[in-house]
Amino acid sequence: MKLAVKTDLLRCILSYILLLTQSVSPKILCHSQWIESNVSSTCFKFFDYKKSFKEAKIFCQYFGAILMIIKYCEQTKILSEELKFKNSTYWVGMRQRPSVSEFFWIDRTSSATTFLSWYVMAPQLPRSILVCTYINEPGIMKGLWAEDSCKTQRGFVCELPAVRTCGAKQFGLRCSGRCSKECGGDGECDITNGNCLHGCLPGFIGDLCNVACANGTYGDKCNFKCSLHCAGFDKKCDFRDGNCTAGCVKGYQEPTCQQPCGRGTYGQGCSRNCSLNCAGRYKYCNSTEGTCLMGCVRGFTGPLCDIVQEEPYDFSVLIVASLCGASTLAVLTISVLIWSREMVFKKQVKSPTGST
Numbered sequence: 001m002k003l004a005v006k007t008d009l010l011r012c013i014l015s016y017i018l019l020l021t022q023s024v025s026p027k028i029l030c031h032s033q034w035i036e037s038n039v040s041s042t043c044f045k046f047f048d049y050k051k052s053f054k055e056a057k058i059f060c061q062y063f064g065a066i067l068m069i070i071k072y073c074e075q076t077k078i079l080s081e082e083l084k085f086k087n088s089t090y091w092v093g094m095r096q097r098p099s100v101s102e103f104f105w106i107d108r109t110s111s112a113t114t115f116l117s118w119y120v121m122a123p124q125l126p127r128s129i130l131v132c133t134y135i136n137e138p139g140i141m142k143g144l145w146a147e148d149s150c151k152t153q154r155g156f157v158c159e160l161p162a163v164r165t166c167g168a169k170q171f172g173l174r175c176s177g178r179c180s181k182e183c184g185g186d187g188e189c190d191i192t193n194g195n196c197l198h199g200c201l202p203g204f205i206g207d208l209c210n211v212a213c214a215n216g217t218y219g220d221k222c223n224f225k226c227s228l229h230c231a232g233f234d235k236k237c238d239f240r241d242g243n244c245t246a247g248c249v250k251g252y253q254e255p256t257c258q259q260p261c262g263r264g265t266y267g268q269g270c271s272r273n274c275s276l277n278c279a280g281r282y283k284y285c286n287s288t289e290g291t292c293l294m295g296c297v298r299g300f301t302g303p304l305c306d307i308v309q310e311e312p313y314d315f316s317v318l319i320v321a322s323l324c325g326a327s328t329l330a331v332l333t334i335s336v337l338i339w340s341r342e343m344v345f346k347k348q349v350k351s352p353t354g355s356t
């Protein structure tokens with residue numbers, strides 16, 4: 001018996017050292033009035049209702065809890081602190097089946113394989129009735145174990161898994177893991193396995209968001225394809241936002257090359273303006289070549305409407321003008337002829353005296 005106690009003491013010391021070496025421990029969150037047991041990552045609570053072991057077990061289940069399992073000496077220390085002010089005894093989750101010498105915790109682990117903390121000697125003899133374990137026999141040492149018929153009515157201790165929390169964007173047993181920088185939303189990940197909780201940033205997939213989109217795809221869940229209008233042999237684009245790596249082919253808008261050039265622009269990077277000589281209200285031109293789509297305004301020609309036209313309008317004016325000129329000249333000439341004829345006639349009328 002003494003040997004067993006010594007072994008437990010040694011194990012207790014070892015487990016304590018192990019605890020101390022865990023430099024950054026997760027914080028444990030317990031609901032109000034539940035007490036934290038950081039060594040087992042659980043929260044426990046005393047209930048003073050008098051119940052049989054079986055009834056107590058069912059009662060704990062209302063909270064999603066179980067009767068307390070004590071596997072670490074640290075738990076006994078915490079318990080004895082709490083029990084200083086209590087006079088009742090409380091069921092915990094260990095029992096002995098009839099005719100079996102071993103005691104088992106309700107998670108089916110044998111008490112012999114874990115920490116032992118019997119009030120007197122560990123009960124050895126198999127009994128003919130179901131025997132259960134409680135804590136807080138009156139005396140100096142609180143929190144040690146004693147056994148009794150499971151039917152006895154007494155208080156009990158329920159235990160819940162604790163909500164374990166690491167710091168922001170940390171995960172892992174000792175919070176030593178860091179959530180992937182590519183986790184979406186608030187960037188948080190599952191505290192146990194690091195899986196991103198709110199999807200991935202654009203360009204990444206996988207539970208850990210550590211897989212970049214395959215070549216030729218990009219964006220949210222890699223759902224988008226690089227534009228066919230990306231320049232370059234392989235038409236590559238950025239796996240996050242789809243910006244074409246080598247720019248766009250002529251006639252498409254940087255950076256993703258999904259849209260043709262906007263109204264009134266064309267060419268490489270849509271950097272050129274359609275000619276102001278294009279016809280139509282909006283001066284539309286072909287986004288690739290800049291050819292005016294509705295022809296040119298008067299006086300210009302060529303695909304880009306940049307060539308000054310030999311103006312048919314001026315030519316007709318010329319004809320009209322020359323016709324006018326010609327007719328004026330004709331009228332004048334005729335007038336002069338008539339006038340000079342009259343003069344000759346007048347002279348001939350006056351001349352008979354002179355000529356005779």
Ligand SMILES: *[C@@H]1O[C@H](CO)[C@@H](O)[C@H](O)[C@H]1NC(C)=O
Nearest residue numbers: 019020022025026037038039
């Ligand atoms: C467990 O809690 C006790 C008391 O709050 C504290 O002294 C101890 O450092 C904690 N241990 C760990 C591993 O967090």
Ligand SMILES: *[C@@H]1O[C@H](CO)[C@@H](O)[C@H](O)[C@H]1NC(C)=O
Nearest residue numbers: 083084085086087088138139
């Ligand atoms: C427990 O018992 C002691 C002595 O019998 C008494 O002084 C104390 O008030 C009791 N405490 C409670 C919580 O009943």
Ligand SMILES: *[C@@H]1O[C@H](CO)[C@@H](O)[C@H](O)[C@H]1NC(C)=O
Nearest residue numbers: 212213214215216217234236
């Ligand atoms: C993606 O492109 C890179 C560089 O061009 C190449 O090394 C890689 O093998 C490609 N991956 C796939 C899956 O095609």
Ligand SMILES: *[C@@H]1O[C@H](CO)[C@@H](O)[C@H](O)[C@H]1NC(C)=O
Nearest residue numbers: 238240241242243254255256
């Ligand atoms: C893609 O283009 C946008 C808009 O020009 C720019 O803000 C962003 O930084 C570019 N992304 C990359 C990876 O170059």
Ligand SMILES: *[C@@H]1O[C@H](CO)[C@@H](O)[C@H](O)[C@H]1NC(C)=O
Nearest residue numbers: 264265266270271272273274
């Ligand atoms: C195109 O037109 C805009 C305004 O309409 C002007 O600001 C810009 O300088 C022009 N670009 C070229 C290349 O002429």
Ligand SMILES: *[C@@H]1O[C@H](CO)[C@@H](O)[C@H](O)[C@H]1NC(C)=O
Nearest residue numbers: 285286287288289290291293
């Ligand atoms: C622009 O011109 C190119 C080459 O002539 C032609 O293939 C394309 O269909 C034209 N685009 C539009 C919008 O008319």
